[in-house]
Amino acid sequence: MKKTISLSIIFSFIALLLVLQLLPREAIAATDPKQRIFDYxxxxxVEEKxxxxIVANQYxxxxxxxIVILTTNDTQGxxxxxxxxxxxxxxxxxxxxxxxxxxxxxxDMKNREVYLAGFYLAEEYLSDGRLDQIRNKITPDLSAANYYDAFTTFIETSSKYMRISPWINPELFIFKLWFQILAPIAIAAIIVGTMAFHSSGRVTVNDRTYLNTAQVMNRKDRYIRTTVTKQRKPSDNNKGGGGGFxxxxxxGGGHSHSGSRGSF
Incomplete structure (x- = not known):
């Protein structure tokens, strides 16, 4: 009983430590009053802005x-x-x-267009491809006029991608919250299971212990053949495309940038 309780405590402690290590850390918000939301x-x-x-300042x-939001009804031609x-x-x-x-x-509300761009370090970490991914995330909310949600997603996702090496797909499952929660639990379970195995007695009974005893028969299945059926895969003549270009x-000032453009 005492051994079971101690193993449970060890398991819980290790799981807690690993979860705390893998979960995203809260950012310390900067104190400067710099404007980053330009909602023309x-x-x-007022409350949403x-x-x-605050969110843009933090991330x-x-x-x-x-990380800047710029909206307009007039692009001045x-x-x-x-x-x-x-x-x-x-x-x-x-x-x-x-x-x-x-x-x-x-x-651009007049023409119903959205454009994402990254300058300097963001040009590298928010490449055209990554910006396409972000734009695809926010377009449904933009189309539904859920602008606050779309802008929040842009800010949070841009910051997330900026902290992942440019050569890694930022949407890999290892960056998902569910994986970050389950991974440390699984690791802790393996550790505790290994400890429990080594602390218990060795099992000496195997599949041969009772063979031929009490008229137990030893049977084997014999493989004969495998039948494979082939079927032609239908061709897809109606492939859909994205709305990006x-x-x-x-x-004009000589500053290069990445970009992703689309309508909503």
Whole structure:
């Protein structure tokens, strides 16, 4: 009984430690009042905008990248990409310096277009492909006018991707919360199971102990053959495509960036 209780305590302690190690750490919010939400299209309530400023401030500090939201009803006759580029140049966006690390979501409400871009370090960590992944995540919420949710997802996912090496797929299951919870529990179970095995007596009974005793018969199954049936795979002549187009570029000020463009 005492051994069972002690093993349970050890199991719980190890599981707790591993969970704490693998779960994402809370970011320490920066104290600067820097604006990162530019909602010129008035899509957000005052409360939503204030909350997003806090979220953007927190995750920008965590990834050392300015994460910015820009919405407009009027791109001043420009395409969405040069509009975003001019905004970046004029505002001097950047986390620790002007024209520095920046991830920006631009929403053109007049033409129902969205463009995501990454400058400097974010150009590497938020490549065109990764920005496509983020845009695919937020497009359903944009189409449903759930702008607060879409912007929150952009901020959180951009920060997450910024902390994963560029050559790794950020959507691998090892980065999912369920895996981060189950993995330490499984590891702890293996450790405790190994400890329990070594602390118990060795089992000396095997499959031959009672063979030919009390008229126990030794039987074997003999493999004869395997039959394989082949079937032609139907061709897919109606493959769907995404709504994305465009990529990165360079601003008038000479700052290159990655990009992903789509409609909603």
């Amino acid at each position: 299209a008035n899509l957000l309530t 204030d909350n997003l400023e 920008s500090a965590e990834s050392e990248t300015d 420009k395409d969405i990409i040069p509009y975003m580029q001019d905004f970046y140049d004029e505002q001097g966006l950047g986390y620790d310096k002007k024209h520095g690390n920046t991830a920006i979501l631009t929403l 465009g990529g990165g570029g360079t601003s």
